[in-house]
Amino acid sequence: MSQLELNSELDENFEERITWFADVILPIPLPGTYTYRIPRELEEYIQLGSRVVVQFGKKKILTGIVKLVHQNVPQVYEAKYVLDSLDHAPVVNSYQLDFFAWLSQYYMCTIGEVLNAALPSGLKLTSESLIQLNPETAIGDAEAYSEKELVVLEALKSSDRLSFDQVSDLLGVKMIHAVLKSLLQKESILLFEQVKDKFKPKTVKTVQLADQFIADESAMQMLFELLEKKPKQQAILLKYLSLIRIDEIKSGERTLLKTELLTEDLSVSSYKTLVKNGVFVENEKIISRLEEITKVWQASHPLSAEQEEAMGLIHKSFEQNKPVLLHGVTGSGKTEIYIDLIQQALENGGQVLYLLPEIALTTQIVSRLHKVFGGALGVYHSKYSDNERVEVWNGVNNSKINLVAGVRSSVFLPFSNLSLIIIDEEHESSYKQYEPAPRYHARDAAIWLSHLHQAHVLMGTATPSIDSYQNALDGKYELVELSQRFGTGQLPAFELANILTSRKSKRMKGDFTPELLEGIKQTLIDKEQVILFQxxxxxxxxxxxxxxxxxxxxxxxxxxxxxxxxxxVLICHYCGHKESVPAICDACGSTAIRTVGFGTEKLEEDLKLLFPEAHIQRMDQDTTRSKYSYQHIIDRFERGETDILVGTQMLSKGLDFDKVSLVGIFDYDRIVHFPDFRSHERAFQLITQVSGRAGRKDDKGKVILQTGEPDEPLLYKIKTGDYKSFFQTEILERQNFQYPPFYRLIKIILKHKEKNILQQATQQYAKRLIGELGRQRVLGPQEPVISRIRNLYIEEIYIKVEKKKISISKVKELIYKLGLEVKQHKDYKMLRLYFDVDPV
Known part of the structure; x- marks a missing residue:
């Protein structure tokens, strides 16, 4: 039924009564909510936080979330009716709606964009195109139709609707659009959209003996006699009876899983015959994809004296409702403190969110948490299927899952009693969402989420972000420190290998200095393990x-x-474009094509030649695309089946391995000289973190860092692990040059397919910004390092705002307003405009 027909029918039956309306958040990049009239038959189902199906525009069918139910008639437009309600209980709660509104306002995007990022794909509806016979058009002479068209029409006479896939199967061809287009032109069929839920519960087949054989012993006896000459069928019946106890049969509990009954030695065709003849009844049972929840928790390891002291300070800060920054050197036992705090929160009936920066890190941490908390733990990240993420979402929503470990998107989950948030490796830039909107930072968003729930926050790291450490010194956070490695563990020794002198003396082998090669060789002789970071x-x-x-x-x-x-193959790491490797140069036709530089794949290849007896594995985006690839790589390394692990920065994020005695670091100079005011901070964090993988328990471990600038001052601070000295130098630079944490930054990104139009629009926008804010607060416009992606040219403008003299919310309003005014110009309609608040 069309929206117009629905409106007409409802209006005809309208009686004198209260009319209810729903303000609905739609997952589209348009501001505000949209008001729909609630049909009488849906009134009891539609409530705050429930999903509804609505028509937007003339053709679009969307799934939205109800933000408000009220009786205020829209004054600007006539409200359409809600088409359907999908939930008997809300999937989003009031805490989340408040959180979504804050994210939208703070990060300068629409609430629809927040909703689109927040809801797992499995909770969003998809529409499927269907066809049906046009009841108003009589099908005339068969000769007017092609053979394929007649096949479709005949099928529609016996079926009220067909999907595109069904038509394709029916005709035995993939290309069906020409057939459908012809039938539409002849007005013989109608095309419409059916909205369907993506989430599908996991089901298993169950088997039970038919009732008549339980209620009547003579019927059972007759059944055995009938099956005497059919030994394969009789074997299945005997197997069933051997697995079901007599008391279960009498009490009616006589269901088995089909997989339990049908083992390899039994005939599947004989089983099907028994089902067909009514001996067995087959049903489907919905089961969870998640591990069965248990509250039988194991005790964690006892804490050291330093850890106990830190726990006391953390609890004291929690009593004052202050977030805590736990600054602990690598290997100091921060995770044991986390586990103790989690256990206390769960025992007090609260929910816990454990945020991790990278999927690779969840693999090892989740394994540790499972040993303590079992199935009480839910895991939430993008390598899980849509259906698994919906089950975690629902488990949190109905309070069956009270502990979640996950990446940044976990902040969107429907917590109703959140009492503790742990942000592990709080300094990590992986917590920042870059594309698409909302461009939020999960650490900062989690802190605001904690205010909504009155929850405690603990941020842990060996290398605090400059912003967080300054917040701790200013008293906004409480600082708690762990200066010693847990147990007998020692910090690794540092050695700097000079690339320039090794090259001049021609002692380099490929990209390896003699110091690193000798270190790897000795480590393999000692039956220890090596991590190489590039x-x-x-x-x-x-x-x-x-x-x-x-x-x-x-x-x-x-x-x-x-x-x-x-x-x-040659691959673009920005848009994914691939092309074959050229045999000759496209420009001059020469065959002298060579590689320049090296990545993890080349290191892996070189190592296989240099150390042919060693077991070498690589961990980067290319080798970890499948769901369990992280787990398999890490498990092999933990079991000692891999001698050398080569990888990118995902290796740096808190992984613990007992037998790693050497870490080798490549390309330090490129990291530290990247054109960004945070490059030194990132270099310190990255090198310190990856170095922390070396040496655990009784072994000190060693780090060999290859560089062309061994006398660079930052390297001395990294070698000695002197964070405070590094911080003091860096914070003075930030203050002198007016950067965070003393100033706020907002990056404005403008894109257009025509470079000259982009430049005109950007210049006009910048001029207006400078007129309102002053030249000192507006940087740019300028081209970024990568100035064109996916055929769109890019320019950026930075707004730099001091924290104490000006209202940041008013600055945001001004930036947004001026941006809309620029886009209203007829030449700039196709201009794309984005805002990145607190860029990282």
């Missing part, structure tokens, strides 16, 4: 023609293509 995946950053210096570049982005030797 923060660049692929085989080589790019190819170059040695005759004309031509570099193959992406057609859609302003970047060189990265060479991946495993697939012998």
């Amino acid at each position: 923060n660049r995946r692929g085989y080589s950053p790019y190819l170059i023609c040695h005759d004309c210096n031509h570099v193959p570049k992406c057609q859609s982005c302003d970047v060189s293509l990265t060479y991946h030797m495993g697939n012998n």
Whole structure:
């Protein structure tokens, strides 16, 4: 039924009564909510936080979330009716709606964009195109139709509707649009959309003996006699009876899983015959995809004296409702403190969110948490299927799951009694969402979420972010420190290997200095393990023609293509474009094409040649695409089946391995000299974190860092682990040059397919911003390092606002208003405009 027909029918039956309306959040990048009239038959189901199906515009069918139910008639437009309600109980609670509104306001995006990011895909509806016979059109002469069209029409006579897939199967071809287009033109069929729920519960087949054989012993006896000459069927019946106890049969509990009954030695066809003849009844049973929840928790390890002292300070800060920054050196036992706090929170009936920056880290942490909390733990990240994430969402919503470990999107889960948030590795830039909106930072969002729930927050790291440490010194957070490794563990020794002198003396082997090669060799002799860190995946950053210096570049982005030797392909790491490796130079026809630089894939290849007896594995985005790939790589390394693990920065994020005695670090100079005011901070954090993987328990461990600048001052602070000295130097730089944490930053990103139009619009926007805010607060416009992605040119403007003299909310309103005014110009309609608040 169309929306118009529905409106008409409801209006005809309308009686004198209260009319209810619902303000609905729709997952689209448009501001505000949209008001719909609630049909009488749906009134009892539609409530705050429930999903509804509505029509938006002339054709779109969308799933939205009810934000408010009221009796205020819209004055600007006539409200359409809600088409359907999907839930008997809300899937989103009031805490979340308040949280979504804050995210929208703070990060300068629409609440619809927040909703789109928050809801797991399995809770969003999809629409499926269907066809049906047009009841108002008589099908005339058969000769007017093609053979394929007649097949479709005949099928529709016996079925009231067909999907596109069904039509494709019916005709035995994939391309069906020409057939459907012809039938539509002849007005023989109607095309419509059916909305369906993506989430499908997991089911298993169950088997039970039919009632008549339980109620009547003579019927059972007759059944055995009938099956005497059918030994295969009789074997199945005997197997069933052997698995079901007599008291279960009499009490009516006689259901078995089909997989329990049908073992390899039994005939499937004989079983099907028994079902067909009514001996067995087959049903489907809904089961959870998650481990069965248990509250039989194991005790964690006893804490050391230093850890106990830290716990006391944490509890004292929690009593004052202050977030806590736990600054503990790598290997100091921060996780044991987390586990104790989690156990206390759960025993007091609260919910706990344990945030982790990377899926790779969840693998090992989740394993530790499972040992303590069993199935009481829910895991939430993108490698889980849509259906698994919906089950975790529902488990949190109905309070069956009270402990969640997950990545940044876990902040969106429907907690109703959140009492503790742990943010592990709080300094990590992975907590920042870059694309699409909302461009939120999970650490900052989690702190605001804690205010909504009156929950405690603990942030842990060996290398605090400059912002968080300054907040602790200012008294906004409480600082608690762990300065010693747990037990007998010692911090690793540092050695700097000079690349320049090794190259001049021709002692380099590929990209390895003699110091690193000797270190790897000795580690393998000692039956220990090696981690090698290179923060660049692929085989080589790019190819170059040695005759004309031509570099193959992406057609859609302003970047060189990265060479991946495993697939012998060039890949753009920004848009995913792939092309084959050229045999000759596209520019000059030369065959002198060489690789430049190196990534993790090349290191892996070189190591196999240098250490042929060693077991080598690589961990980067290319090797961890499948659901359990992280787990398999880490498990193999923990079991000692891998001698050398090569990887990107995912190796740096809190992984603990007992037998790692050497860490090798490549490309330090590129990391520290990246054009960004945070480059030194990132270098300190990254090198300190990856170095912390070396040496556990009684072994001190060793780090060999390859560099062309061994006398660089930052390296001394990294070597000695002197965070406070590093912080004092860095914070003075930030203050002198007016950067966070003393100033707030808002990045404005503008994109357009025409470079000249983009430049005109950006200049006009910047001029207006400068007129309102002053030149000192507006930086740019300027091109970013990568100035074109997916055929869109990019320019950026930075707004720098002091924290104490100006209202940041008013600045945001001004920026947003001026941006809309620029977009209203007829030449700039296709301009894309984004805001990134607190860019990282």
